Amino acid sequence: MKVTLAQINTHAGDVEKNLQKIKNTISQYASQSDLIVFPEMALCGAPLYDFQNQLALVLQQEKGIKEIHHMVNALGKNLMVVLGAIQREEKGNQSSYYNSAVVIGKDISSYHKQQLPNQGIKNEARYLSSGAEMKVFPLPQGKKLGVLIGEDANSPELLAQLKDQNPDLVVRINSAPFEGESSGQRIQKLQAIQKALRSNFIELNQVGGEGGIIFDGGSTAFTTEGKLLHQPTRFKEAIDLIDTETFGSDFSSLETPAYYDELLSAMQLGLKDYLEKNKISDLVIGVSGGIDSAIDLYLAAQAVSPEHIHAIYMPTAFNSPLSLELSQKLAENLGISLQIGTIQPLLEEYETFADKVLNRPLEGVSHENIQARIRGNILMNIANDYRALVLNNSNKTELALGYGTLYGDLIGGLCPLGDLKKTTVYALAKHINKEKEWIPQGIIERKASAELREGQVDPFDYERDADVVDALLWGGDPQTLAETYPGDSDHLSELAQRVKRARFKAKQLPPVLKLTPQTIGQGTQLPY
Amino acid sequence: MKVTLAQINTHAGDVEKNLQKIKNTISQYASQSDLIVFPEMALCGAPLYDFQNQLALVLQQEKGIKEIHHMVNALGKNLMVVLGAIQREEKGNQSSYYNSAVVIGKDISSYHKQQLPNQGIKNEARYLSSGAEMKVFPLPQGKKLGVLIGEDANSPELLAQLKDQNPDLVVRINSAPFEGESSGQRIQKLQAIQKALRSNFIELNQVGGEGGIIFDGGSTAFTTEGKLLHQPTRFKEAIDLIDTETFGSDFSSLETPAYYDELLSAMQLGLKDYLEKNKISDLVIGVSGGIDSAIDLYLAAQAVSPEHIHAIYMPTAFNSPLSLELSQKLAENLGISLQIGTIQPLLEEYETFADKVLNRPLEGVSHENIQARIRGNILMNIANDYRALVLNNSNKTELALGYGTLYGDLIGGLCPLGDLKKTTVYALAKHINKEKEWIPQGIIERKASAELREGQVDPFDYERDADVVDALLWGGDPQTLAETYPGDSDHLSELAQRVKRARFKAKQLPPVLKLTPQTIGQGTQLPY
Structure with a gap:
């Protein structure tokens, strides 16, 4: 039996x-296939958040399923298609909506997902109904196909129920967001599912970026003995053909890329798809000579061609000559032209306004923040001019600590580093430089500074604090944390206060690229 | 039996x-009470979003319950206390967390909420476990107390189960956010619950504002015959004493305030508590001579004293003399001093930067947006100077249409009108002026304009479009809507496109004061 794994990037x-x-895809691969499998929610795309049970969307899907059915039957061969869609069922005058695997062959039949997730970015339990039973579908030669959808496979009971029906092949269609798992970890999880089923097992996962959420693909297949027989492709579309007769015969060894390579691939997919799906061609980046904007510029250079990158360095009297020098070197390394323009006259005009109208000199925090906000304005000007997207250069540690200016450096359309701790950002920079020094070593080595006043440096020891700040962000208790983290409990309480006070800023952030299980603003909702 | 309804405002x-x-409260009312009832989640406060099952918070509550128990017993009378808290139960090495009604008398016993909500701002089903059974607690003289928590009362099955146990008195502790219901509507719902129970019935609902969510209180009591016997107090703390012996004997007639009076009370509570709970004393408002900032200035004047309001009018050459005149009249009516300062020199400095550094004249959308952003910067300067909160003056229709400038007029710490359609905003202004013309009539009558270029007026017919824009915001289908709303379907499709494109702005808004069932950013998550 020939199976096509259609790991497609949906919208x-x-x-x-x-x-x-x-x-x-069906047109192209029908002749070589007995079965073509598409991801969970392939027809509607994911995530849909509040729109999962939107009637207009469901009616469009019903129409689509009929068209596919018609197409499959017109092919005049015993082709089967499995694809994910939201389906509606009417009982009395009540509609129920299901996350379904639609099995299209001569007839149309469905399996409805039973384990509806209600965590992180997934809120299916809010809008959808659970299916009532596990079932199998007939395959040619009296064989049986079992179908699982996403989180169904997390339930030992459901896996046992399916195993009891002795399927020859089980397909799990999936829509699992990337949360930092390596290929190796992902495969281990799949192996555990296969072990519970003891049948041929195919994983078909969504791939692509959607509003900062990255679906990593990694679709693959296992023999009845649990032998992996297909090199998974992650972070890009892939149409792969598998022959169940030769299952296991021609697969040599699994490549598992390095963690930071996978992380970079994830980020590139997330950024590129964000641009493409929002029909944006140009990027705007404020370059500071610091590490975060350096990595964002590197990512930008990977995502779009240099003429679509608007990089600008905007100093005041507080910015050191080294920042300019390093920014220029960075832009040169990446082949990007860097605009340079002092914002000192603008700053002075705001000082004049404060003196004359507000009757109060611009000083302290106001004087620091206005610099960041002037830069934000200019970046948005450029964005308006070119219908471009401003990248937000914040990292997770700074966001958690509130070390950023609302409407200043916290602006933007996407925040690529917002789910990475400052220490991870440094490690990523070193990894990027492994083959070639894209990011000037001086940027990695210098002390972090916002350069908003004379001699300012970041008031944190990131090596010591980044992990504990992350824990505090999600409600970690300073007293409990004091047992595992270095530093006295006064310091932890102070950090905890800071993290708590900073939450209002996190509520006004652009979408953060999700790269870990707990991401600011993506499936999380911090209180008070 | 003497019952104290402690409708308290928690944090x-x-x-x-x-x-x-x-x-x-217990100290003060113990001598007059046999039973004191506090709201759902009274001990932890609500909403807690992701922190509902935070261990440190639960341990604090366990300690608190012990203290209350100790206190109640030390009083040396048969006092009972019912209060809401999150409780933990250990089974094996797994912890389950419950939304509980803790019944404190000689002993401590609990009822665990069974109907865990998973909609709007409430995500209890994500973090908490459901209780397994309905039960009653002994009252003096062999009587029985039934307890319900919030959404439990939405389940006819649970109401029937409780009725079967023949309670003499049922208390529902609640934590229901205000969503625009009038007192009359709220009481009708409570009457339906009482009708299903046919016992004495007490509703005890949380009151107070939390991050833009308003809990409206409205606690009250019914006789076994369903007669309302207590005037509910909404939108403020209230400690009320009821005697079950005289139930129904001294209550004359119910006052039901006008809708807009209740709406204003809700908004005032939401704003005042936002300030108080975030320890903010001062407000900053950009006044434009338009209707939205006028109402916000009125609300500000109700919430804090004039010296804590920083109102500023910041014209360019595009602002009409009428705008200044109306702004001054408004400020005068409200007894607030209005700062006035042209931002023309700042605008010109940005024009110079664009010419010199960006090599592109500042024009079109860039030229419009920068004006809004300069104003945003100045408002934030003032906020930084006084540790004050900027009010965001947007209404729901404009937010849905994206008719606002990110980091410009869309900034702020709270958006009081963000859940009201433009048409409701006008109606509210007229209501405010009923007794006295607080808001100059000229502001209500003039055509809405952002005044960002010569002769600009808002390109919408709000009377015609406000309702349909609201429907489109939540995923309404233009084709379906065309059947019920005036206007051709091309116009609806155009509005739908606009609403869809505007969603990225809504993701970076400050908290919106929740006043309807579906509020931007408060318990809603719009996709793509």
């Missing part, structure tokens, strides 16, 4: 576009 | 503070 909410892609 | 996450208030 959340664009049924028309997804349908076209699905039909194109 | 989400501040167990220490809530405990103190609960203990003070």
Whole structure:
């Protein structure tokens, strides 16, 4: 039996576009396939958040399923298609909506997902109903196909129920967001599922970026003995053909890329898809000579061509000559032209306004913040001019600590580093430089500073504090943390206060690229 | 039996503070009471979002419950206290967390909430476990107390189970956010619950504002016959004493305030508590001579004294003399001093920067947006100077349409009108002026304009479009809407596109004061 794993990149909410892609894939691979499998929610795309049970979207999907059915039957062969969609069932005058695996062959049949997730970015339990039973679908030659959807496979009971029905092949369609797992970890989890089933097992996961959420793909297949027989492709579309007759015969050894390589691939996918799906061609970046903007510029250079990158360095009297020098070197390394313009006259005009109108000199925090906000304004000017996206250069540690200026350096359309601790940011920079010094060593080695006043440096020891700040962000208790983290408990309480006070800033952030299980603003909701 | 309804205003996450208030209330009312009832989650406060099952918070509550128990017993009378808290139960090495009604008398016993909500701002089903059974607690003289928590009362099955146990008195502790219901509507719902129970019935609802969410109180009591016997107090703390012996004997007639009066009370509570709970004393408002900033200035004047209001009018050459005149009249009416300062020199300095550094004249959208952003900067300067909160003057229709400038007029710490349609904003202004013309009539009558270029007026017919824009915001289908709303379907499709494109702005808003069932950013998550 020949199975095509169609790991396609869908568009959340664009049924028309997804349908076209699905039909194109079927057209292209039908002749070589007995079964073509698409991801969970392939027809509607994911995540849909509050729109999962939106009637118009579901009606579009019903129409799409009919079209695919018609197409499959017109092919005149025993082709089967499994694809994810939201389906509606009417009982009395009540509609129920399901996360379904639609099995399209001669007929159309469905399996409805039973384990509806209600955590992180997934809120299916809010909008959808649970399916009532596990079942199998007939395959040619009396064989049986079992279907699982996403979190169904986390339930030992459901796996046992499916095993009891003795399927020859089980397909799990999935829509699992990337949360930092390596290929190795992902495969271990899949192996555990296969072990519980003891059948041939295919994993078909969504791939692509959607509003800062990255679906990593990594679709693959296992023999009945649990032998991995397909090199998973992560972070990009992949259409792979598998022959169940030769299952296991031609697969040599698994490549597992280094963690930081996978992280970079994830970030690149997230950024590129964010641009593409929002039809944005240009990026704007404020370069400071610091580590965060340096990595963002590197990511930008990977995502779009140099003429679509608007990089600008905007000093005041507080910025050191070294910052300019390092910014220029960085831009040169990446082949990007760097605009340079002092904002000192603008700063002075605000000082004049404060003196004349507000009757109060611009000083202290006001004087620091206005510099960041002037820069924010200029970046947005450029964005307005070119319909471009401003990258927000913040990292997770700074966001947690509130070490950033609202409407200043906290602006932007996407925050690529916002889910990485400052220490991870440094490690990532070193990894980027492994083959070639893209990021000037001086940027990695210098002391972090916002350069908003004379002699300012970041008032944190990131090596010591980054981990504990992350724990505090999610409600960690300073007293409990004091047992595992270095530093006295006064210091921890002070950090905890700071993190708590900073939450209001996190509520006004652009979407953060999700790279860990707990991401600011992506499936999380911090209180008070 | 004497019951004290302690409709107290708690602080989400501040167990220490809530405990103190609960203990003070018990001290003060113990001598007159047989039973004192506090709201759902009284000890921890609500909403807690991701922190509902935070261990440190639960341990604080366990300690607090012990203290209250000790206190109640030390009083040497048969006092009972019912209060809401999150409780933990250990089974094996797994902890379960419950939304509980803790019944404190000689012993401590609990009822665990069974219907865990998973909608709007409430995500209890994510973090808490459901209780397993309905039960009653012994009252003096062999009588029985039934307890319900919040959404439990939405379940006919649970109401029937409780009725089967023949309670003499049922108390529902609640934590229901205000969503625009009138007192009359709220009481009708309570009557339906009482009708299903046919016992004495007490509703005890949380009151207070928390991060833009308003709990409206409205606690009250019914006789076994369903007769309302207590005037509910909404939108403020209230400690009320009821005698079950005289139930129904001294209550004359219910006052139901006008809708806009209740709406204003809700908004005032939401704003005042936002300030108080975040320890902010001062407000900053950019006054434009338009309707939205006029209402916000009125609300500010109700919330804090004039010397704590920093109102500023910041014209460019595009602002009409009428705008200044109306702004001055408004400030005068409200007894607030208005600062006035042209931002023209700042605008010109940005024009110079664009010419010199960006090599592109500042024009079109860039030229419009920068004006809003300069104003945003100045408002934030003032906020930084006085540790004050900037009010965001947007209304729901403009937010839905994206008719606002990110980091410009969309800045702020709280958005009081963000859940009201433009048409409601006008109606509210007229209501405010009923007794006295606080808001100059000219502001209500003039055509809405952002005044960012010559002769600009808002490109919408709000009377015609406000309702349909609201429907589109939540995923309404233009085709379906065309059947019920005036206007051709091309116009609706255009509005739908606009609303969809505007969603990225809504993701970076300050907290919106929740006044309807569906509020931007408060318990809602719009996709793609």
